[in-house]
Amino acid sequence: MLDDAARCPCGTGMTYGECCARWHRGEAAPTAEALMRSRYSAFALGLPKYLLETWRPSTRPEGLDLDLSIQWRRLDVIRTEAGGPFDAEGIVEFEARYRQEDAQGETQRGMQRETSRFCRESGRWYYLGEV
Known part of the structure; x- marks a missing residue:
């Protein structure tokens, strides 16, 4: 787990303790974007x-194996639709950049762009899945 004083990985500029740590510890995220950032x-x-x-x-897989060779480096939120504290649904489009070492030891850079439904x-x- 990340130290609460460290910068949060989600890119808000806040510390982990001020940001995603609350949601990771059980507090309900107030918006779809906050949940998406905490999932990143x-x-x-x-x-x-x-x-x-x-x-x-209803859309969750049985299990989830994370590829720990992927280092997630940056999150950019492109747009949001609804997803506020009083909404029942929301959409968040984002780009997530990563680095990964391949079998030959070469560092590969990549980007995942997704429009997610909540x-x-x-x-x-x-999280419901991709649009």
Whole structure:
């Protein structure tokens, strides 16, 4: 786990303790974007349990094996639609940049762009999947 005083991986500029640590410790993220950022941080920190807990059960896989050779480096939120504290649904489009060492020891850089759907049930946001 990351030290609370370290910069949060999700890119808000806040410390981990001020930002995603709250959601990782069980507090409900207030918006779809906050949940998406906390899920990115969970990938960066290797927290598959959190990723599964925040995935809506109807679309969630049985398990999740994270590729720990991937180093998530930067998150950019491109746009959001709805997903506020009083909405029931939301969309967040983002780009996540990473580095990964290949079998020959060469560093590869990559980017994942996704438009994700979220829903809020009983006061909690859940990831549904890609649009």
